[in-house]
Amino acid sequence: MISIAIDGPAGAGKSTLSRKAAEALGFIYVDTGALYRTVGLKFSKAGFDTELNCDVNEILKDTTVDIRFVGGEQRVFLDGCDVSEEIRTPIASMMASAVSAKGEVRAFLLEMQRKLARENNVVMDGRDIGTVVLPNATLKLFLTATAEDRAQRRYDELVAKGTKVTFKEVYDDMVQRDYNDSHREIAPLKQAEDAVLLDTTGFEAEQSLELILKTIKESI
Numbered sequence: 222m223i224s225i226a227i228d229g230p231a232g233a234g235k236s237t238l239s240r241k242a243a244e245a246l247g248f249i250y251v252d253t254g255a256l257y258r259t260v261g262l263k264f265s266k267a268g269f270d271t272e273l274n275c276d277v278n279e280i281l282k283d284t285t286v287d288i289r290f291v292g293g294e295q296r297v298f299l300d301g302c303d304v305s306e307e308i309r310t311p312i313a314s315m316m317a318s319a320v321s322a323k324g325e326v327r328a329f330l331l332e333m334q335r336k337l338a339r340e341n342n343v344v345m346d347g348r349d350i351g352t353v354v355l356p357n358a359t360l361k362l363f364l365t366a367t368a369e370d371r372a373q374r375r376y377d378e379l380v381a382k383g384t385k386v387t388f389k390e391v392y393d394d395m396v397q398r399d400y401n402d403s404h405r406e407i408a409p410l411k412q413a414e415d416a417v418l419l420d421t422t423g424f425e426a427e428q429s430l431e432l433i434l435k436t437i438k439e440s441i
């Protein structure tokens with residue numbers, strides 16, 4: 222099986238580009254951030270905030286996360302309910318960042334991700350795919366751009382979906398999450414030594430996709 226690991230900070234265009242690259246290659250696209258968002262949503266529904274003042278394992282014991290592909294598109298299910306849209310709110314983003322710092326949560330989601338890559342050709346994106354989840358991935362890419370650029374993209378996406386947010390909220394949230402994701406003790410966001418660094422600052426989506434596909438095709 223072929224696996225392309227794409228890591229990088231929030232809003233670097235990973236999900237759109239990974240989805241399109243997977244489509245072009247005929248691979249499955251696995252958005253692992255959606256899994257952390259789903260777990261975050263569970264804790265939010267259980268009444269906890271980002272402090273997570275609870276026994277994490279107790280909640281996880283009572284949690285089912287499923288990933289299904291409907292017409293090639295990934296849907297995520299929390300305890301049997303499709304939450305693919307609900308996980309995209311700013312609250313779900315902050316909760317995802319909080320739960321992703323917990324070793325118990327990372328362990329809970331690890332095997333599911335590895336199994337998908339064992340059984341399918343995948344483009345998998347996240348923060349620790351090249352460093353932890355798939356250390357033997359066929360190709361590792363680290364996709365980045367400036368925080369302003371990334372916040373603008375995320376803001377445009379949210380506005381297009383009708384979510385009411387301000388640019389400042391999105392930017393502040395981005396900077397906070399960058400900090401959380403790269404400073405946590407367990408599986409922090411960092412470029413794998415053997416990853417190819419791609420900086421898409423100022424690039425149109427089309428240009429970034431071309432660059433990614435070129436890099437992938439040169440190496441597989």
Ligand code: DC
Binds near residue numbers: 253257402
């Ligand atoms: O990519 P995203 O914004 O949907 O990710 C949501 C959160 O999950 C983000 O704060 C980082 C975390 N995450 C992670 O820790 N490891 C991954 N492989 C994917 C996401």
